[in-house]
Amino acid sequence: MSRRKLCQICGGKAYKRYFGVVSCENCKEFYKYSVRTGKLYVCSGNKEGEEQQCSINLKADTEPCKRCLFDKCKAKGMTRLDVKLYQRFNRRQLPIKTPGIIKQLVRVYFSVFQLQERQFQAKNAKPLLLSDTPLEKSRSSYKASMFSQLCSQYEPLIYKMVKFFSRVPEFSTLPSDDQLILLKTGFIDAWLVLNARNLSIVQDSLTLCDGAQIPVCEFTTVYTKDYVTSLLELSDDFRVMKLLPYDRAVILALVVLCSDRPNLIATDKVKEMKDSLLKSFRQFLQLTRPSNTNLYTKITNLLSSIYDIGKQHALLMNMYRAELDNLHVSSVITELFDLHPPHAYKES
Ligand SMILES: [Zn+2]
Ligand SMILES: [Zn+2]
Incomplete structure (x- = not known):
């Protein structure tokens, strides 16, 4: 069994790296979906100049802010190119x-x-x-x-x-x-x-x-x-x-x-x-x-x-x-x- 790690995006359980970042299945799927569909999210909470307040936990009771979640994926090093390679790779x-x-x-x-x-x-x-x-x-x-x-x-x-x-x-x-x-x-x-x-x-x-x-x-x-x-x-x-x-x-x-x-x-x-x-x-x-x-x-x-x-x-x-x-x-x-x-x- 692989050693349990923490998802660098949401802090949840993670076992692997996806797109170059140690992350959980949820965050990986979210990022992949966002890139594939080209969705543009609008932040639901933060006002300009404020520290991050939005919840980005996909498992929490409240709806996560997709914009902040997506930004965090990028900030941690996930890239579009990685998603493309991943898809080609998996489906061959x-x-x-x-x-x-x-x-x-x-x-x-x-x-x-x-x-x-x-x-x-x-x-x-x-x-x-x-x-x-x-x-x-x-x-x-x-x-x-x-x-x-x-x-x-x-x-x-x-x-x-x-x-x-x-x-x-x-x-x-x-x-x-x-x-x-x-x-x-x-x-x-x-x-x-x-x-x-x-x-x-x-x-x-x-x-x-x-x-x-x-x-x-x-x-x-x-x-x-x-x-x-x-x-x-x-x-x-x-x-x-x-x-x-x-x-x-x-x-x-x-x-x-x-x-x-x-x-x-x-x-x-x-x-x-x-x-x-x-x-x-x-x-x-x-x-x-x-x-x-x-x-x-x-x-x-x-x-x-x-x-x-x-x-x-x-x-x-x-x-x-x-x-x-x-x-x-x-x-x-x-x-x-x-x-x-x-x-x-x-x-x-
Ligand atoms: Zn996660
Ligand atoms: Zn937000």
Whole structure:
């Protein structure tokens, strides 16, 4: 059972966050209804310049003042956009003419990444320090230990990606070696799709999609200043485009279906799958956001930015291949980022 909390709007019993605010069912339903119907309430009590007197308790005997209740919902941080996302999310509404492959990806995405989407909405951030080792250690081992810490943050996504792609029927028809190569080389790209929209700097920290807030200076130490700058630029691009969870489902598949990856066997098939997905996505965007004519082009630009950052990340791994003794990462991470001794890596 979840722990009982108090509704930040009316003070009643609450168990969850709705639209970003710990609130009770009544207040949530009231706010949702008000936004959906676009009602304009008039305050029944307060006179200008007076402190709040109106009752906003939905369960009290007296009729609550809807205006004051609505204002309080807004003041506590509920937004219209949250309601829209919530509705789309819960009903998983897609237009009837949505291409089949998009419907399929969205269904799988919601079943695997629903929690991630919700956690992001709830904005339940928690600070995370990568460095627990004292600073006097030599700089490179200090870096390696912070990177190890960050890797344990990456790790759960690996399993989710495997789960997601194993349920995309077309992906499973690729040779299993190819599936592995695509998941491995597309990992950072996928991580970016899930995290980028949220990677703004708040109180000198980067917030990841699971709510972890990592100090920017630590991120810069683990990678480079240029890398972090690219992340922040990508984050801006994501936010400006106001993508929906549906879009992320498709973009996630698109970044992984990359026929340029080295050592692929079924290159043509991967390319074919990607092209046909792009075509369906274009139809979907026209169907759902017909007035936003550049959106498809913007998204294809976004895909190439993601690809570039993924490549930067792969190059940066060289510095940790020289620090293997100081890394404390799981064998899964070792495989994922090819963290083998430099000579062994070249041979393969
Ligand atoms: Zn309430
Ligand atoms: Zn009032």
